[in-house]
Amino acid sequence: MFLLADLCHSPRVVGLDVERLYTMKLFNKTDIIFVLAIVVASLVFWGAYRLFFSETPAKAEIYHDSNLVMTVDLDENIDKEFSIPQEPQVVFHLFSDGSIRFEKSDCRDKICVRSGKLDMVGQSAACLPNKIVLKIVREHKPQKDDIDIIIGN
Amino acid sequence: MNAEISQKIKRLVLTGMLFATAIVLSVVEDLIQLPLVAPGVKLGLANIVVMYTLFFLGGRTALLVSVLKSYFVFITRGLVASILSLCGGLLSIVIMLLLLKIFKDRVSYLVLSISGSICHNLGQLIVVSLIYSGLIWIVHLPILLISGVLAGTATATLLKVFLPAFKKLDLK
Numbered sequence: 502m503f504l505l506a507d508l509c510h511s512p513r514v515v516g517l518d519v520e521r522l523y524t525m526k527l528f529n530k531t532d533i534i535f536v537l538a539i540v541v542a543s544l545v546f547w548g549a550y551r552l553f554f555s556e557t558p559a560k561a562e563i564y565h566d567s568n569l570v571m572t573v574d575l576d577e578n579i580d581k582e583f584s585i586p587q588e589p590q591v592v593f594h595l596f597s598d599g600s601i602r603f604e605k606s607d608c609r610d611k612i613c614v615r616s617g618k619l620d621m622v623g624q625s626a627a628c629l630p631n632k633i634v635l636k637i638v639r640e641h642k643p644q645k646d647d648i649d650i651i652i653g654n
Numbered sequence: 655m656n657a658e659i660s661q662k663i664k665r666l667v668l669t670g671m672l673f674a675t676a677i678v679l680s681v682v683e684d685l686i687q688l689p690l691v692a693p694g695v696k697l698g699l700a701n702i703v704v705m706y707t708l709f710f711l712g713g714r715t716a717l718l719v720s721v722l723k724s725y726f727v728f729i730t731r732g733l734v735a736s737i738l739s740l741c742g743g744l745l746s747i748v749i750m751l752l753l754l755k756i757f758k759d760r761v762s763y764l765v766l767s768i769s770g771s772i773c774h775n776l777g778q779l780i781v782v783s784l785i786y787s788g789l790i791w792i793v794h795l796p797i798l799l800i801s802g803v804l805a806g807t808a809t810a811t812l813l814k815v816f817l818p819a820f821k822k823l824d825l826k
Contacts, residue, residue, distance in 0.1 A: 529762045546795040
């Protein structure tokens with residue numbers, strides 16, 4: 502038992518010693534800048550996300566056990582409920598406004614269902630007990646300037 | 655010699671108690687779901703304990719508690735969850751030790767706590783994005799940062815309550 506105590510006995514790792522604990526302040530005035538910086542950073546990230554990812558055409562990919570089993574186009578104004586054949590008890594709901602969600606599941610925690618609607622590229626939800634991951638990814642629709650045919654050797 | 659042994663025993667007991675608390679918090683945060691966050695990422699409740707271990711018992715013990723806690727998560731929740739837990743804890747400890755080393759005692763508990771909380775969730779996010787390739791992690795950063803600030807603030811406030819009690823322990 503004292504062997505274990507020996508393992509835990511070093512307060513001087515990386516110069517942390519007990520006396521210093523009492524001299525350290527709880528809160529400095531400059532901390533406010535630190536917190537503000539973080540808040541600003543989070544706003545920047547959120548803004549960047551919305552800016553770059555909200556308008557891209559999207560499709561939903563459903564993975565089961567890390568294999569892609571179904572792709573659902575989100576831009577087709579269809580409203581339907583469906584499941585993947587591997588897990589028929591998990592129901593997805595595709596909405597005509599281009600969003601999709603887990604509607605029903607037999608898992609214990611229902612984190613998947615409570616993730617709500619997904620509609621933007623980058624969003625995802627998962628039902629880990631059923632090994633399902635639902636991801637929204639970019640849809641590569643043919644654009645006007647894309648090359649149609651390439652002829653050559 | 656007696657004083658030394660008594661110190662060791664105090665440390666051992668404190669470590670054990672902190673570890674037990676970490677386990678309890680780990681179970682509790684398993685029950686609380688966060689709907690919008692990346693799959694598998696949990697509230698950094700147990701990070702509070704790791705932080706306190708770092709402050710009161712040093713880096714080596716904090717690492718020990720973190721690893722043991724991850725092992726416990728491995729037993730109860732499975733491999734993926736334990737890797738998440740381990741990485742979150744490790745990143746949190748590393749960053750806090752760095753801050754302490756660089757700033758000595760000019761850094762405040764608040765900054766340490768917030769950094770610890772953020773890095774804990776950040777570590778988990780990094781692991782999740784490595785596993786689920788293609789996860790656009792930028793989505794989760796705003797919530798991660800804000801919740802880290804809140805958690806860190808709560809932790810630092812709690813610490814203010816605990817510090818007098820800790821002084822009574824008279825650990826060297």
